[in-house]
Amino acid sequence: MNSSLADKAHEKFQGEEKIIWNKASLEQALGCEVRASFSACGVSINSRTIRRGEIFIAIKGENFDGNDFAFDALEKGASLAIVSGADNNLLHDNKKVVVVKDTMVALTKMAKFARSRIKGKVIGVTGSVGKTSAKEMLKLALENQGNVFATEGSYNNHIGLPLSLAKLPEDSDYAIIEMGMNHAGELADLTVLAIPDIAVITNVEAVHLEFFKSVSAIADAKSEIFNSMQAGGFAIINFDNPYHQILVSKAHNKQLNVVGFSETQKTPARLISYKLEKGISHIKAELFGREYEYTINAPGKHLAYNSIAVLAATKIAGAEVDCAAYNLSKFHSVKGRGEIHHLKKITVLDESYNASPVAVKAALSNLGNYQAKGVRLIAVLGDMAELGVNSANFHKELVQDIIKNKIDKVFTVGAYMNHLHEELPKELKEAHTDTSEQMAEIIKKYVNESDVILVKGRRTMKMENIVEALVK
Known part of the structure; x- marks a missing residue:
């Protein structure tokens, strides 16, 4: 050379x-x-x-x-x-x-060495949905409060996580490590490398059911993040999630301090109110006995939930919550995960990165917030991922949320979404296609001025093809 x-x-x-x-x-x-x-x-x-x-x-x-x-x-x-x-x-x-x-093996050794030499706080983030957004929020919340390192993109698996740790600077005050899984035992392997001081679990939902017998089994797998944590560490858990007791029990077994976040229960971190105005989320929260008011420059109550978990982690890590809450006003949804395209004639809500039942329902609720005179709400939905034997029913059940949120028209893509297509009332039902490329050609000719279009589907459906066709 x-x-x-x-x-x-x-x-x-x-x-x-x-x-x-x-x-x-x-x-x-x-x-x-x-x-x-x-x-x-x-x-x-x-x-x-x-x-x-x-x-x-x-x-x-x-x-x-x-x-x-x-x-x-x-x-x-x-x-x-x-x-x-x-x-x-x-x-x-x-x-x-x-x-x-x-x-x-060499990469893994580098990851272990890099983790062992930092003196700052390591915050592990996992959950069925919302972990990437929570990780990005944490990065923003802490950005001017010390040296901050965060996992790039969704590098959260058996290759991405050790690669992320191998990039970890020795002088990091805060390291935010996203940790993903779709099989039992995967998080156990990852937490051996990351060894979080603080673990944030956004939620436990019916995701990856193709590989689990039940959602309870998913909760068990998510709790593996605690396995290599030291006694006295912190587990931040969503107490409004029906499976939180499984996580709490597992955390206590590891002698961790449990910090709950909730809207409905008296937890140390609590969502008091949420209001959406012109695409901006206005949030009032209570953390450890003190109230905070702040905004997030993105719509969605799920983001409000994540934000109180983020502020709880900020407090526990020793950073300033006031500064973190202020920083969150600069948060924008991640590409493919709620990014909003305000175009001359239409608005596109890009949720194309992935899809699960709870995430699609949250996206439909967000789309419903755009109701206004002269505005059509259009959902373009692709297959959801890894739902196992009940996949057809999970897709059919979306019709309830479509009706509840007063969606005007629904386009569907993929074999599983055909079950929803057949279930839809005639007045809501529009075209169905096998591929996103086919739908892209249809939808760009269909939309009219003032339409708000949600695009969401599993990663393999390549729903970004539809987004690209609309924003050109």
Whole structure:
């Protein structure tokens, strides 16, 4: 490779970004020799998006082998490449290549080392729905109260979480780690790495039922986040959720302090009132005996619930709640998770990232808030995910919320949503298609001025195709 190009790229990043890894720390983490002296500002497993000064880790997947892209990563200015094979002589002879037996094991070791060296608070966030929004809220709430690190996007699984931890700067005052699962045992593996000081569980709902016998079993799986927490840690739990007692019992078994958040019960964190005005959520909450009033620049009562959990975590982590509440006024819904497109003639509510029964019902309720004279409320709904043998019924039951929220017209996409299509009253029923691409062509010709259109469906339905057709 042209080492001078890589060296120049490496020189440019120094002084611009925080150094996370060097030769000494990586040798300590991996327990092996690193031949090159280096400094790294991050970690990547993607040679296409790698930035100069990052460590490239060659992960093997079902359809790819990261080792094939190590040379490209180094050419783009990677500080180092960690590979599990160096048959290529150019790689083998390069001091910036570290050969290990298993790169996934190496990534895990880096994650454990990075977690072990920080002195700040680690906040783990999980839940059936709302964890990404809660994580983003926490990041915003704490942003000017110390050095804050948060998981990027939805990097919350067996690869994404250790990758996130491997990027964790040593001087982080607050680390916000999103933790996801769709099978029992997955959170247990993740919490061994993250070891949260504070765990936030947004809710437990009928999500991933394809892999669980009951919602109670999902609650058991969510409680795995407590497994590696130290006694005296904190569990922040939604007491309005019917499965909260399972979580409370599991938390107490681990000798954790339980902090409830609720609207209907006298918990330390309590939602007093919620009002939506012109797309802005106005919230009054009580936290540990003191009232706060604040706004969120996004609609949805579910966001209000998440916000009181966020403020509770802020208080427990030792940050200022007043500052955090003020910061929340800058919150905007994440792309695909409630992002609002105010266009010249129409409004599009982009909920295209994923879908479950509780999330679709919340989105329909939000759409219902846009009722006004001359405004049509249109729902474009794609299949919901991983609902098991009762999937057809879960889709049919949405008709009740559609009617309750006075939705004017409903378009459906996918085999499971056809069950809803057949259940809909004739006056609400519009087109049904197998794919989002087909629906995109139909819906962009259908909408009229002043329409408000909700687009929501499971990730594999690619409902963003419909959003893109509408916002062009």
